[in-house]
Amino acid sequence: xxxxxxxxxxxxxxxxxxxxxxxxxxxxxxxxxxxxxxxxxxxxxxxxxxxxxxxxxxxxxxxxxxxxxxxxxxxxxxxxxxxxxxxxxxxxxxxxxxxxxxxxxxxxxxxxxxxxxxxxxxxxxxxxxxxxxxxxxxxxxxxxxxxxxxxxxxxxxxxxxxxxxxxxxxxxxxxxxxxxxxxxxxxxxxxxx
Amino acid sequence: xxxxxxxxxxxxxxxxxxxxxxxxxxxxxxxxxxxxxxxxxxxxxxxxxxxxxxxxxxxxxxxxxxxxxxxxxxxxxxxxxxxxxxxxxxxxxxxxxxxxxxxxxxxxxxxxxxxxxxxxxxxxxxxxxxxxxxxxxxxxxxxxxxxxxxxxxxxxxxxxxxxxxxxxxxxxxxxxxxxxxxxxxxxxxxxxx
DNA sequence: CGCTGATCTTGTCAATGGCAAGATCAGCCC
DNA sequence: GGGCTGATCTTGCCATTGACAAGATCAGCG
Numbered sequence: 001x002x003x004x005x006x007x008x009x010x011x012x013x014x015x016x017x018x019x020x021x022x023x024x025x026x027x028x029x030x031x032x033x034x035x036x037x038x039x040x041x042x043x044x045x046x047x048x049x050x051x052x053x054x055x056x057x058x059x060x061x062x063x064x065x066x067x068x069x070x071x072x073x074x075x076x077x078x079x080x081x082x083x084x085x086x087x088x089x090x091x092x093x094x095x096x097x098x099x100x101x102x103x104x105x106x107x108x109x110x111x112x113x114x115x116x117x118x119x120x121x122x123x124x125x126x127x128x129x130x131x132x133x134x135x136x137x138x139x140x141x142x143x144x145x146x147x148x149x150x151x152x153x154x155x156x157x158x159x160x161x162x163x164x165x166x167x168x169x170x171x172x173x174x175x176x177x178x179x180x181x182x183x184x185x186x187x188x189x190x191x192x193x
Numbered sequence: 194x195x196x197x198x199x200x201x202x203x204x205x206x207x208x209x210x211x212x213x214x215x216x217x218x219x220x221x222x223x224x225x226x227x228x229x230x231x232x233x234x235x236x237x238x239x240x241x242x243x244x245x246x247x248x249x250x251x252x253x254x255x256x257x258x259x260x261x262x263x264x265x266x267x268x269x270x271x272x273x274x275x276x277x278x279x280x281x282x283x284x285x286x287x288x289x290x291x292x293x294x295x296x297x298x299x300x301x302x303x304x305x306x307x308x309x310x311x312x313x314x315x316x317x318x319x320x321x322x323x324x325x326x327x328x329x330x331x332x333x334x335x336x337x338x339x340x341x342x343x344x345x346x347x348x349x350x351x352x353x354x355x356x357x358x359x360x361x362x363x364x365x366x367x368x369x370x371x372x373x374x375x376x377x378x379x380x381x382x383x384x385x386x
Numbered sequence: 387c388g389c390t391g392a393t394c395t396t397g398t399c400a401a402t403g404g405c406a407a408g409a410t411c412a413g414c415c416c
Numbered sequence: 417g418g419g420c421t422g423a424t425c426t427t428g429c430c431a432t433t434g435a436c437a438a439g440a441t442c443a444g445c446g
Contacts, residue, residue, distance in 0.1 A: 222402065222403090234403090238404070243403075244403065244404090341392085372414095
């Protein structure tokens with residue numbers, strides 16, 4: 001391998017996300033990441049400083065990605081919520097780091113900027129809802145965030161093979177079906193056993 | 194100090210919970226716990242085997258406590274939800290460990306029993322709600338769990354000094370106010386800024 | 387060619403988790 | 417009383433880890 005890796009920073013973030021999804025965030029080791037990528041054990045320090053720096057970078061990158069995903073979901077509040085859950089479960093490694101402030105350098109400008117951007121997108125989505133007091137927005141955010149978290153933790157017992165998206169749509173419908181009138185009724189088939 | 198500590202197991206759990214709330218789960222160290230309690234660095238191993246064993250014990254204990262708290266909250270679905278949030282935020286150290294299965298020994302009988310008990314209490318609370326399909330129950334659980342998680346992560350920006358309980362009541366009312374007819378309207382004062 | 391800064395490596399140290407072996411103690415039976 | 421037994425805790429040790437320091441390699445540029 002060449003002396004210069006070339007894309008070490010991105011490779012390390014990718015490797016970290018993969019490692020978290022495989023082994024769990026608890027077992028994440030900088031030296032293991034370096035081995036996975038094929039560099040020396042001290043190489044990560046150059047790009048991230050220390051462990052906290054790496055996790056801060058992962059979180060910042062994650063919030064940027066989340067913001068983009070939510071923007072692409074459009075204006076429909078329910079679709080934004082479904083996209084939120086889809087992101088949290090398909091990018092579990094990133095998501096788990098994002099909401100663990102004890103792992104971050106809170107004053108990192110890249111992180112705060114990314115969080116602000118994601119927060120703005122989330123709030124603009126909430127503004128599209130009728131009767132848009134902040135309480136409704138927080139309720140919606142809590143609902144999808146809680147569902148995603150519980151799903152990732154394996155705390156929800158559901159028929160094997162059920163897709164998150166179906167569950168998310170049904171659960172979100174309980175909240176939005178009454179306030180936004182999107183689907184206009186109870187859940188169609190009750191996917192939660 | 195006496196050779197035998199006497200209540201080492203409970204003391205270690207208490208110390209761990211305190212340490213997590215002070216320093217964060219990431220910085221939890223068995224040796225630091227031993228120092229806090231005043232025993233040698235190998236003493237915890239006797240009671241918990243390893244780090245995973247300690248965290249499993251904390252989680253099991255946490256689910257037992259959660260079940261008790263929810264039982265005491267009565268039959269009102271909204272009150273159970275508020276109690277859930279109150280527990281999660283006042284016992285943050287325990288709560289953070291409880292929903293991190295990557296830190297547990299999932300086959301531990303004490304843990305599975307405690308989880309089952311808490312799950313039963315949660316489901317019995319959901320059964321009290323009219324139109325009690327499982328989707329509504331999952332929505333309610335997701336809502337309070339998400340609110341608690343976001344609150345603990347410091348992700349919710351709210352006026353300084355606002356109490357979680359007030360927010361929880363308002364947010365939960367968005368869901369229950371329409372389905373269970375408990376409060377019967379929008380939040381009274383909109384505590385979320 | 388030689389300078390400069392960025393990138394990566396090697397070497398080292400303190401702290402940690404885990405294991406092994408032994409010391410201390412409480413309870414119990416004779 | 418005396419000794420056995422198991423539970424509890426300690427000391428000693430090792431591999432791994434995160435962090436730091438110093439040096440090696442490389443690309444770009446004058």
